Amino acid sequence: MTQLHESAAVDAAPKGKGAEVFVGICFLLSVLATIGLAVTYWVGGQPQVEGILLFVTLGGIGIGMVAWGKYLVPQGPFVQEREVLKSEIVERQAMLASLDRGQKQLGRRSFLGKMLGASIGLFGAINLFPFLRSLGPVPKKALTTTPWKKDALIVGPDGRVVTTSTLEVGGVLTVFPSYDVGGAISQTILVRVANENWTTRPGRETWGPQGYLAFSKICTHAGCPVGLYQELTQQLLCPCHQSLFDVLTGATQVFGPAPRPLPQLPIYFDANGNLRAQSGYLEPVGPGYWERG
Ligand code: FES
Numbered sequence: 045m046t047q048l049h050e051s052a053a054v055d056a057a058p059k060g061k062g063a064e065v066f067v068g069i070c071f072l073l074s075v076l077a078t079i080g081l082a083v084t085y086w087v088g089g090q091p092q093v094e095g096i097l098l099f100v101t102l103g104g105i106g107i108g109m110v111a112w113g114k115y116l117v118p119q120g121p122f123v124q125e126r127e128v129l130k131s132e133i134v135e136r137q138a139m140l141a142s143l144d145r146g147q148k149q150l151g152r153r154s155f156l157g158k159m160l161g162a163s164i165g166l167f168g169a170i171n172l173f174p175f176l177r178s179l180g181p182v183p184k185k186a187l188t189t190t191p192w193k194k195d196a197l198i199v200g201p202d203g204r205v206v207t208t209s210t211l212e213v214g215g216v217l218t219v220f221p222s223y224d225v226g227g228a229i230s231q232t233i234l235v236r237v238a239n240e241n242w243t244t245r246p247g248r249e250t251w252g253p254q255g256y257l258a259f260s261k262i263c264t265h266a267g268c269p270v271g272l273y274q275e276l277t278q279q280l281l282c283p284c285h286q287s288l289f290d291v292l293t294g295a296t297q298v299f300g301p302a303p304r305p306l307p308q309l310p311i312y313f314d315a316n317g318n319l320r321a322q323s324g325y326l327e328p329v330g331p332g333y334w335e336r337g
Contacts, residue, residue, distance in 0.1 A: 063115035064152050067108045071159035074104025078166040085173050105163050112156065187333055190260075191230045192309060192324040196221035198234070198258075206319040208254055211236040216273040218261060221321065229329065231261040232309055233280065234319075235273055235291055244294035244308060251310040256319065258309040259295045260329035263287060265302040267331050280306065303332060 077100035084093050131139070198206045199222045206219055217234045224230045238255030251257070259280070263270050268284035273291075279298065280289040287300030295306035307329050310322035 061152075063111060064156060067112045067116065067156055068159055070104045070108030070111065071156065071163045072104075074101050074108065074163040075159070075166055077101040077104065078163065078170060082166075082170040082173060085170065085177075101163075101167055105160070105167070108160065108163075112160075116153065116156075188328045190325050190329055191224045191227055192221055192232075192321050194321065194323045196223070196321040198222070198232075198311065198319040198321060199225060201225065206234065208313055208317045208319075210319075211256065213237065213239060213255060214275040218271070219258065219319075229262070231269065232258050233261045233270060233273070233306075234258050235278075235280070237278060237291060242292070244292065248294065248308065248310070250312065250322070251308060253311065253313050253319075256311060257291060258311050258321075259289070259291070259306040260309070260325060261306075262330040263302060264297075264304040264306060264331055265300070270306060 077097045081094060081097040081101060084090055084097065198219050200206060200210070200217055200219055203222070203225050204210075205222070206217070211217060211234065213236050215236050219232050219234045220227055220230045235257050236255050237252075237257055240255060241249075242252035242255050242257060243249045244252060244257065259270075261269050261271065263282040263284065265282065265285060265287050268282050270280050270282045270287075270289065272281040272283060273279075274281060278291045280291055280295060281287070282289075282300065282302065285301050287302035288298045289295040289302070289306050290298050294308055297303070297305055307325045307327045309325055311319055312322050314320050
């Protein structure tokens with residue numbers, strides 16, 4: 045069907061210089077339709093409009109190329125004269141004039157070639173759009189930050205504020221900042237390992253007030269929630285692939301495929317005995333990604 049349309053269009057095309065204009069218009073329409081197709085796709089897409097623009101894009105290239113081949117490429121047969129012919133001055137001038145016309149014609153053909161290249165090149169380029177959009181939105185800072193902020197009030201899943209008496213030694217609770225209760229990225233596991241302040245690593249002397257330690261609950265292997273606490277060994281267990289983290293030394297991994305310790309959240313008790321975050325997490329939580337390994 046498309047071939048019939050193209051054939052009819054080509055037959056109706058003018059010849060000579062008019063044919064060059066016709067071919068140029070075909071390629072120009074194709075370029076414009078390709079740009080329209082890219083814009084339509086980028087702003088959300090509309091199948092009918094995209095179909096029409098795709099038809100014009102491909103139709104313009106097809107009709108233009110067929111018309112070019114039919115009317116602008118010299119048709120044979122060609123005969124080459126072998127004997128030497130002496131030319132008169134008038135004939136030489138006629139020949140030079142003819143060459144001059146040919147030069148102009150070649151210039152126009154080169155323009156048509158560029159139009160064809162632009163048309164096909166643009167069409168090829170917009171085919172990258174579906175691939176680029178399938179990558180999803182740019183993550184920006186989402187991979188390296190969490191909703192935790194300095195002085196965030198720490199609450200349990202029921203929204204109750206955590207105080208000095210919320211947990212006994214050996215107790216465990218999932219906690220969130222008060223403004224993001226239930227947040228998947230914020231979820232943090234709070235463990236009480238002692239009655240006195242606890243230091244998991246050098247530099248973290250103030251991070252474990254009264255034996256409360258807070259770690260990201262998102263496993264550094266594949267992101268499962270690390271929800272099981274073994275009080276006897278004071279280890280956190282990820283149920284997905286059995287990674288074990290030693291709480292007393294800063295949730296360092298002691299078994300399983302997890303590649304890194306669980307990040308620790310610095311916390312403190314305010315003057316009213318309510319638990320708060322000293323800051324957000326100082327490193328990205330969760331599994332590795334392309335920039336982190
Ligand atoms: S997700 Fe935790 S060990 Fe695999």
